[in-house]
Structures are given as C-alpha cells and as structure tokens.
Amino acid sequence: MTSLRATPRESGMVSVVDVSGRITLGEGSALMRKMIRGLLEEGRTKILLNLGDVDYIDSSGIGELVSGYTAVKGRGGELKLLNLNRRVRDLLQLTRLYTVFDVHSDETTAVSSFR
Amino acid sequence: MTPETKHLEVTLGTQLESVGLAEEMCLRVAEAAGFGEDDCYRIGMSVREGVINAFHYGNCERPGKKIHLAVDLTPEKLVIHVRDEGSGFNLAAVPNPLAEENLLSTSGRGIFLMRSFMDEFNVVASSTGGAELIMSKRLPGRAAVSSNGEKAARRRES
Numbered sequence: 001m002t003s004l005r006a007t008p009r010e011s012g013m014v015s016v017v018d019v020s021g022r023i024t025l026g027e028g029s030a031l032m033r034k035m036i037r038g039l040l041e042e043g044r045t046k047i048l049l050n051l052g053d054v055d056y057i058d059s060s061g062i063g064e065l066v067s068g069y070t071a072v073k074g075r076g077g078e079l080k081l082l083n084l085n086r087r088v089r090d091l092l093q094l095t096r097l098y099t100v101f102d103v104h105s106d107e108t109t110a111v112s113s114f115r
Numbered sequence: 116m117t118p119e120t121k122h123l124e125v126t127l128g129t130q131l132e133s134v135g136l137a138e139e140m141c142l143r144v145a146e147a148a149g150f151g152e153d154d155c156y157r158i159g160m161s162v163r164e165g166v167i168n169a170f171h172y173g174n175c176e177r178p179g180k181k182i183h184l185a186v187d188l189t190p191e192k193l194v195i196h197v198r199d200e201g202s203g204f205n206l207a208a209v210p211n212p213l214a215e216e217n218l219l220s221t222s223g224r225g226i227f228l229m230r231s232f233m234d235e236f237n238v239v240a241s242s243t244g245g246a247e248l249i250m251s252k253r254l255p256g257r258a259a260v261s262s263n264g265e266k267a268a269r270r271r272e273s
Contacts, residue, residue: 025131058167060167062224063220063224066220095212095228096213097218
C-alpha cells in the first residue's frame with residue numbers, strides 16, 4: 001500500500017499540488033487536509049490538485065476533497081482537479097461529484113482556466 | 116452452511132489498522148476465488164467501507180469494542196459480514212449522498228459505495244445489538260438468479 005505524498009509547486013498564480021499514493025482514511029486524508037489548509041493560510045486560493053499518480057481514493061478521501069473544495073471556495077478561491085485515472089474518475093462520476101469539480105486532463109489548460 | 120462453503124472469520128480491534136487488514140484479507144480470498152482486477156477493487160473497497168463504518172459509526176472508535184469480519188465462499192458467491200458492537204442503525208434512514216443537498220457533504224458515501232459495488236447489500240441487527248453488514252458478489256461466470264426463483268446461474272464457458 002502506497003502512502004500519500006503531496007508536493008506543491010507554483011505555476012503563476014496557481015498552486016499545483018502533485019499528489020501520489022492513496023487518499024484514504026487516516027494519514028492520507030489528514031495529509032490532504034493539512035496541505036490544502038496550509039496553502040490557504042499562505043493566501044494561495046487557486047489550487048490545482050494533480051491526481052495523476054493517485055491510484056486509490058475511499059469515501060474518506062472523497063470527503064477530504066469535498067472539504068478542501070468548500071474551504072477554498074469559502075475563501076473566494078477555486079480548487080480544481082487534474083489527471084484523474086479511470087477508477088478515480090469513475091468514483092467521482094458515481095458519486096455525482098464530477099458535476100461539482102472542474103476536472104482537467106491538460107495542465108496548461110487547467111492553469112489558464114483559473115480566474 | 117453447505118459442505119462446499121469455505122468459511123473464514125476474524126475478530127479485529129477497533130483501530131485504523133483493521134481497515135487495511137480486512138481489505139487485504141478479503142482481497143486475497145477474492146483473488147483466489149477468481150475475481151478479476153476490477154471486481155477485486157470493488158470488493159476491497161466495499162470491505163474497507165464496511166470496516167470504516169464499524170470502526171467509526173458502530174464502535175465510535177472505542178478501542179474496547181471489536182469488529183467481527185466473516186467471509187463465506189460458496190459455489191455461487193462471496194459473502195462478507197462485518198459486525199460491530201455499537202447500537203445498530205436503520206438503513207432506510209441513511210441520507211442519499213446523490214441528493215443535491217448532500218452532494219457537498221464530507222461524509223455519508225460508504226453505504227452508497229457498498230451498495231453500488233456489490234450485488235447484494237443489507238444491514239441487519241446482530242444478536243448483540245450492533246449492526247451487521249452483509250454483502251455479496253456472485254463468482255465470475257455466475258449469472259443473477261431470476262425473479263421467479265429459477266436458478267439461471269451457470270459457469271462461463273472457458
């Protein structure tokens with residue numbers, strides 16, 4: 001089981017977070033929360049989560065993504081998703097969250113889509 | 116239980132590690148039973164969600180309580196039982212996570228995922244008062260039983 005890694009980098013005004021591993025109950029979810037809250041505290045409110053190397057998300061992980069989305073939105077910002085693998089995409093479609101998140105498959109397009 | 120049924124039972128502590136342990140154990144049974152990669156993923160996810168439910172909602176994360184996991188492998192299907200030592204819950208009262216007003220809820224999707232990923236899912240009150248989640252998935256090559264009770268299941272031609 002791969003533990004979660006989340007590495008932020010800047011692309012203009014957008015914080016791109018490269019995430020890899022599993023976003024699941026416990027450490028994975030906690031790390032995601034800490035990462036997003038940390039960026040918000042630094043005033044970074046345009047966040048793009050690159051989930052290309054995330055191979056597994058459970059209901060707690062989904063909850064953490066939603067929590068991050070609402071926290072960022074509450075600060076007047078935007079949280080978007082990039083590079084979902086088939087299972088993560090299917091999970092978001094199944095839970096109807098695909099209609100909530102702005103999902104991209106190309107980083108340049110994703111970055112330029114922030115207002 | 117018929118003689119052809121293989122039964123496996125384990126008692127887990129109410130701790131985070133039990134979630135991964137239960138998932139891993141059931142994945143091994145599912146793989147050995149011949150389920151493909153996608154079905155193994157669905158079974159593993161369902162077990163994970165069932166044990167999270169027992170850990171968090173059933174046993175309220177109290178270390179003194181136990182989570183009881185049982186796996187039955189019959190000639191027709193894989194049946195998984197997850198029983199907690201909580202006070203039980205009413206399945207009908209669980210909010211629909213797909214409803215517009217619940218879409219941005221940060222919890223409440225576990226039951227929905229188990230229902231979606233398994234062929235059968237139910238919650239019953241256990242004899243000790245807790246909730247027992249029972250879920251099953253037909254073995255590869257076994258079709259659904261028709262509504263008139265006639266068994267339509269048959270082995271896939273290899």
